[in-house]
């Protein structure tokens with residue numbers, strides 16, 4: 001089988017390359033199925049998967065995507081492989097080179113399959129925490145480690161020194177890892193719920209104070225960074241005078257934090273308090289001032305927007 005896959009083709013046809021991708025995908029799926037469900041008569045994935053070559057960004061060898069947003073209960077996983085890379089598997093002049101490329105292709109397909117598997121199995125669990133199959137997500141990297149997969153991101157060296165890596169390495173059966181990951185997601189969700197919102201709305205509406213503060217926090221898993229990154233912040237500050245001429249301030253802050261593999265659930269609260277007022281990587285800050293004459297007469301006297309996207 002292997003020989004047939006690395007046969008030298010003077011010209012490489014699209015059909016030939018597609019056959020190669022289909023064959024390798026099938027083999028890698030079966031290999032991963034045996035690692036994950038060795039004693040079960042079940043498929044690795046419940047939904048359809050297809051693979052095709054594509055012209056990707058020059059440093060990308062493979063990419064995963066799905067169309068769940070179009071068809072929630074019957075979506076298709078798609079793996080895209082860099083076209084020039086597929087070419088090399090049967091177009092390079094020496095068999096040894098073709099073999100090396102084939103080996104590399106297997107690893108790329110395995111990595112992308114892992115994105116598909118993690119998405120299918122965990123993405124809907126505590127769906128407020130999105131991106132479980134993102135490249136720096138603890139869930140994704142745990143499964144990737146279990147199946148002996150590789151990642152080309154530089155952060156992978158840090159991952160191998162992390163607490164999570166050492167924990168995952170001890171698991172012999174997928175069931176153990178699976179239970180651990182469900183438990184871990186439960187804990188991440190507990191913290192995310194705890195930190196979801198901070199506000200003093202009660203005192204403000206009872207007119208005890210003149211400043212209304214609301215902070216809303218969304219958490220998702222990271223694709224590039226190992227730590228807790230504040231990816232996005234949107235701050236809106238409004239000053240108004242009410243009908244009695246009293247100054248009233250409202251400050252509304254919405255944050256999106258990204259959780260990388262180095263952040264365990266127990267670390268989040270500490271890191272959150274350190275970063276909650278810091279500007280996000282992408283930010284949008286607005287300041288407004290109003291004068292309120294009566295309920296129906298409100299005049300904006302000042303507005304300023306500052307954003308970096």
Ligand SMILES: [Zn+2]
Nearest residue numbers: 111112115135
């Ligand atoms: Zn990836």
